[in-house]
Amino acid sequence: MTDSCSFAVDVFRTVCDRFASKALDLRLLVEAAVPFGEWLNREAFLACKHREASYPFCEVAAEPTYTSEGVPDDDSNRNRGDLRVGGPDNGAHHCWAFAEFVLVHDGNRAGEEWRRTFVSVTDRLLRLGWKKSAALMIVVTASGNNRSPDHTGWDRPSLTDPFVIPLPGGGTVILTAFDIKQNPADTLVAPAG
Known part of the structure; x- marks a missing residue:
């Protein structure tokens, strides 16, 4: 596998399959209308870690630092992502996915906080320009009470079709x-010079 886009998909x-298998837990979290971003991060890590042996994932890391990816540490509040997954090393530069999650739910949808989070995450991810890589922002939009969440638009095309999880109840x-x-x-950024 040499295509960073296919690897990122x-x-x-x-990650989506793992979340779908946890639909009942998701429903309880959505009903509470409180942030559950840390839960999402851990479940995403576990999804990829469990597939590491049987699928071409390697070097799965939770809370990877941006400095480990060559980004200068000029702000200690911006130095960690949520997930990093390496692809198979075929003797050349192998693929990577570095991801951050943004949660938009009934408890934070009313204000502009989620939009500021989009901008902040985008700014951090744009600092990556390394390897055969994908710098992913994974937006998790959740709504309870038999409603479908408003699809949060963004000014970029999505990597692939959105993944929809109907919640029990x-x-x-x-x-x-x-x-x-x-x-x-x-897919590969060569150093200048």
């Missing part, structure tokens, strides 16, 4: 992945 689908979770790299067609 595989990582995204692996009502409500929906929609996951959408965006590759935030400045030029998603670039």
Whole structure:
């Protein structure tokens, strides 16, 4: 596998499948209308870690640092992502997916906080320009009470079709992945000079 886009889609689908298997837990979290971003991060890590032996995922890391990816540490509040997954090393530069999750739910949808989070995550991910890579923002939009969440638009095309999880007893979770790299067609950035 040498295509960073295909690899990123595989990582995204692996995470989505894990979340779909946890639909009852998701429903309880959505009903509470409280942040559950840390839960999402851990479940995404576990999804990829469990597939590591049987699927071409390697070097699965939770809360990877941006400095480990060559980004200068000029702000200690911006130095960690949520998930990093490496692809198979075929003797060349192998693929990577570096992801951050953004949660939009009934408890935070009213204000503009989620939009500020989109901008902040995008700014961080744009600092990555390394390897054959995907810098993913995975947006998790959740709504309970038999409502479908408003699909949160963003000014970039999604990596693949959104993944919809109907919740038992009502409500929906929609996951959408965006590759935030400045030029998603670039799969390898050579150092200048």
